[in-house]
Amino acid sequence: MQPVRTWRLPFVCLLLFVAGALLAPDLLAPRPTPRIDDGHRPSGTSEVAAVVAEAGAPAIREEVVAPPVAEPGFEARVDELVQLGQRTAELAQQDETAAATANDRVVRDRFAELMARFPDAGERGLAMLVGLSDEPSDPRDAGRRVVLQLVLTTECERRDHDAEATSERAPIDTLVESLLRTMPATATTADAGWRVLTRQRFVRATHEGAVLALVRLAGEHNFRRDIATDLLLTLWDNVQRFGERSSDELSRLALLLLDDADPSQRTAACHKLLKDARYRGLVLSWLRERGDQVVAAEVAGVAARELPPAEALSLLRELGPTLPRAPNAYLVLGFRAPDLVADDYRALLAADTHADVRCDLVTGVGMTLTPLGLEIAELALHNDPSLDVRMQAVFALTSRGDAALGERALARILDEVGVAGDQQRLAAAVLALQNLAATGDANAIDRVGRRLLAMPLSAASRQQLEGLLQRCLPGGAPGTSAGG
Amino acid sequence: MKASLFAAVFALGAAAFVPAQESCPMQEARTVAQTITYGPNVACAGLSYSIPGLQLTTATGCPLFATITPDHEVAVPSSKRTYVVSVGVSAGKLIYFGCRTSYLIFIPIGSSCEHLRDVNFGAYPRLTTAACDDDRAE
Numbered sequence: 001m002q003p004v005r006t007w008r009l010p011f012v013c014l015l016l017f018v019a020g021a022l023l024a025p026d027l028l029a030p031r032p033t034p035r036i037d038d039g040h041r042p043s044g045t046s047e048v049a050a051v052v053a054e055a056g057a058p059a060i061r062e063e064v065v066a067p068p069v070a071e072p073g074f075e076a077r078v079d080e081l082v083q084l085g086q087r088t089a090e091l092a093q094q095d096e097t098a099a100a101t102a103n104d105r106v107v108r109d110r111f112a113e114l115m116a117r118f119p120d121a122g123e124r125g126l127a128m129l130v131g132l133s134d135e136p137s138d139p140r141d142a143g144r145r146v147v148l149q150l151v152l153t154t155e156c157e158r159r160d161h162d163a164e165a166t167s168e169r170a171p172i173d174t175l176v177e178s179l180l181r182t183m184p185a186t187a188t189t190a191d192a193g194w195r196v197l198t199r200q201r202f203v204r205a206t207h208e209g210a211v212l213a214l215v216r217l218a219g220e221h222n223f224r225r226d227i228a229t230d231l232l233l234t235l236w237d238n239v240q241r242f243g244e245r246s247s248d249e250l251s252r253l254a255l256l257l258l259d260d261a262d263p264s265q266r267t268a269a270c271h272k273l274l275k276d277a278r279y280r281g282l283v284l285s286w287l288r289e290r291g292d293q294v295v296a297a298e299v300a301g302v303a304a305r306e307l308p309p310a311e312a313l314s315l316l317r318e319l320g321p322t323l324p325r326a327p328n329a330y331l332v333l334g335f336r337a338p339d340l341v342a343d344d345y346r347a348l349l350a351a352d353t354h355a356d357v358r359c360d361l362v363t364g365v366g367m368t369l370t371p372l373g374l375e376i377a378e379l380a381l382h383n384d385p386s387l388d389v390r391m392q393a394v395f396a397l398t399s400r401g402d403a404a405l406g407e408r409a410l411a412r413i414l415d416e417v418g419v420a421g422d423q424q425r426l427a428a429a430v431l432a433l434q435n436l437a438a439t440g441d442a443n444a445i446d447r448v449g450r451r452l453l454a455m456p457l458s459a460a461s462r463q464q465l466e467g468l469l470q471r472c473l474p475g476g477a478p479g480t481s482a483g484g
Numbered sequence: 485m486k487a488s489l490f491a492a493v494f495a496l497g498a499a500a501f502v503p504a505q506e507s508c509p510m511q512e513a514r515t516v517a518q519t520i521t522y523g524p525n526v527a528c529a530g531l532s533y534s535i536p537g538l539q540l541t542t543a544t545g546c547p548l549f550a551t552i553t554p555d556h557e558v559a560v561p562s563s564k565r566t567y568v569v570s571v572g573v574s575a576g577k578l579i580y581f582g583c584r585t586s587y588l589i590f591i592p593i594g595s596s597c598e599h600l601r602d603v604n605f606g607a608y609p610r611l612t613t614a615a616c617d618d619d620r621a622e
Contacts, residue, residue: 085591108590147591293516301521327576327606328521328551335523335548367578367605392606399578399603427573428607434575435603460572 074124077114078151081107082143115154122155122175126182126189134187145188152179152196160202169204176202180210180231184223194227203235205244211235219262229264233271254279263295270299275306280315287322296323304329309337313344317357324356327363334364334373341365342376349379355386362389366396374400381409387418391428398432403441410436410448420455427461430468437472445472508616512562518555522547526583546583546597551576556608565616573607 072080084107091100115121125148132141132148152175159172176197183193197203203211211231217223239245254269273279287296300319303312304326312333316326334341345361348354358380366377373396380393394413398406410432419425433448449469457465526546554574579602 081591088591104590111590143591150591297519305524328519328553331549331551331578331605332521332523363605367603395603395605399605424570424573424607424609431573431575431604431607438601438603458572 074114074118074121075128077110077117078125078128078144078147079140081110081114081147082140084110085147086143111150111154114151115158121151122159123178125151125155126175126178129189129192130182130185132186132188145192149192149195152192156196156200156202169206172202173204173206176204176207177210180207180214183214183227184217190224190227194224194230198227198230198234199237200234201238201241203231203238204242205235205239208235208239215262215264218264225264229267232264232268236268236272266295267298267302270295271302271306274299274302274315277311284315284318287319291322293323297326297328300326300329301332304332304336309333309340313337313340316360320354320357325360327360330360330364331367332364334361334366334368338365338368338370338372342372345376345380349384352385355389358384358386358389359392362392362396366393367399369400377409381412387416387425390416391419391425394429394432395435398435401439403436403439403444406432406436406439407441407444407448411451414448414451414455423456423458423461426452426455426457430457430461430465433465434468437468440472442473445469449473508565509559509567510562510565511559511568512564512566512613513557513568513611514560515555515557516553519553521551521553523549523551546581549581550579551605552579554608557611558609559611562613566613567616568611569614570609571612572610574610575604576606576608578603578605 084103088100088103088107091097091103118124128144129148129152132144155175156172159175163169163172179189179193179196180203183190211228214223214228215232218225218228254272270283273283283299287299296319300316300323303315303319306312307315312329316329316333319326330341341361341364345358345365348358348361362376362380362384366373366380377393377396380389381397384390384393391413394409397409400406410429413419413429413432419429430452433445433452436448437445445468449465452465453462524547526548553576556574557568559568580600581597582600584598
């Protein structure tokens with residue numbers, strides 16, 4: 001029995017050494033090896049294996065049988081990234097740019113390691129995300145959401161890239177399907193899915209069932225409608241973009257869906273048809289016939305955001321009979337194409353037509369805080385024959401953070417006979433004074449406030465004004481500040 | 485030409501004091517629910533911002549602004565002998581945002597799309613419906 005034991009021992013040691021080397025390929029590379037007795041504690045698999053290898057057979061047997069330090073798992077790595085990300089943000093906020101940059105480099109490396117170490121990072125991330133509460137008890141949860149969303153986005157991009165190379169879409173399709181199916185679980189998963197998938201190339205025809213399931217849930221008020229609509233639009237864009245359906249097929253589908261009871265389907269249908277000039281007239285006549293202001297407002301928003309500005313402006317004009325006012329859409333357009341909106345205002349002012357459209361045009365360009373916005377608002381206040389448009393110009397002029405400019409505008413409008421005796425217009429003037437309050441110029445607020453208090457305000461407006469003066473004036477009442 | 489928002493409100497306000505029952509305008513107030521519209525986005529982390537009673541979020545990017553049209557009423561034709569009475573106005577809000585993300589930050593924790601300021605951009609009517617048989621002069 002004794003000889004047998006003698007030949008076995010070196011063999012077992014050799015096997016253990018080879019196993020260690022396989023686990024840690026860098027084991028065989030020449031490197032300075034830390035010594036156990038010099039106070040250095042080895043960490044990481046490869047370093048432990050190297051130490052063990054040098055320490056001799058008995059030590060090898062002892063260390064390998066009881067694995068020394070466990071490699072951090074997925075969740076631990078995510079938490080480490082949260083910690084590092086928070087530290088980077090702190091350093092950046094303290095303007096310690098060099099330190100923040102160095103820390104950020106570490107974060108990028110650690111993130112790359114995580115993605116390389118876990119080929120199923122997407123699934124792991126999704127599982128961890130589902131476990132996060134909507135009402136976080138752990139302060140790290142907000143950071144975990146950010147990191148997990150980044151993991152999911154990166155995983156989708158990685159798999160989509162692989163799918164492009166191999167034409168094998170199953171891995172990306174499966175992950176996207178899981179993400180879509182998980183979205184109704186919590187507000188956290190819904191938000192993550194929205195941020196990862198909206199306006200990206202990952203949602204394809206194969207996911208139509210999952211997307212429509214979300215649309216149905218939204219129709220039952222069990223899921224956010226804006227998210228469902230965004231995903232449906234993303235799906236439609238992608239199936240056309242990647243040739244899974246033709247533009248004509250989608251347009252036919254959209255035509256059918258125009259009358260769908262579900263608002264998400266209807267909005268998506270309008271969106272699709274509006275972008276195709278061939279069907280724009282059809283959508284407009286459908287809207288006129290239907291007279292639905294809610295859908296018309298959505299269509300106005302889509303047009304202002306996505307059509308070429310000149311076409312959007314023309315469409316907004318045509319929507320007029322259905323949608324008398326669309327300030328939101330004109331604001332979007334004013335930021336996109338201020339010159340176009342300003343020119344349109346000048347043209348309508350010269351012709352003295354469409355006072356209601358002029359109101360929206362002044363809103364659109366006047367609120368942009370640009371020199372052109374100032375020019376148009378001043379032009380409207382001093383030259384527009386419509387009191388409504390002049391009132392709108394006051395909102396624009398009081399919102400620019402210039403107390404003197406705002407005060408002059410309010411003083412001018414309060415001189416108007418049509419305003420001074422009208423409670424509704426005076427109520428609007430009180431709202432404009434709220435804009436002026438943001439400048440913090442107590443004297444200007446005091447002067448305009450006192451003037452308004454002497455006018456026939458409604459009870460609600462008077463209360464609103466008194467509250468404003470209480471907050472803004474040093475003594476809480478007019479007449480106590482200088483310059484009054 | 486369609487009636488403007490202000491003109492409609494002021495005409496209604498004036499109509500409320502017309503006593504003759506023969507001229508009952510046969511209108512009622514219909515509430516238009518609050519809507520939120522986002523302006524163009526700039527590249528940034530998504531927006532998540534709360535104001536009382538409202539949560540503003542975007543999937544990606546920071547909107548330059550968001551407009552909030554408050555709950556308000558419009559006068560619509562009615563088969564009943566009713567008219568609408570103005571009871572005040574609500575402010576339309578324009579909220580400006582800015583992206584404060586430092587682009588060196590790979591994981592944008594604590595970053596991002598921040599509220600800059602908000603202003604009133606218009607007044608929206610609050611209306612109620614009253615019966616023409618009531619004493620409208622009061």
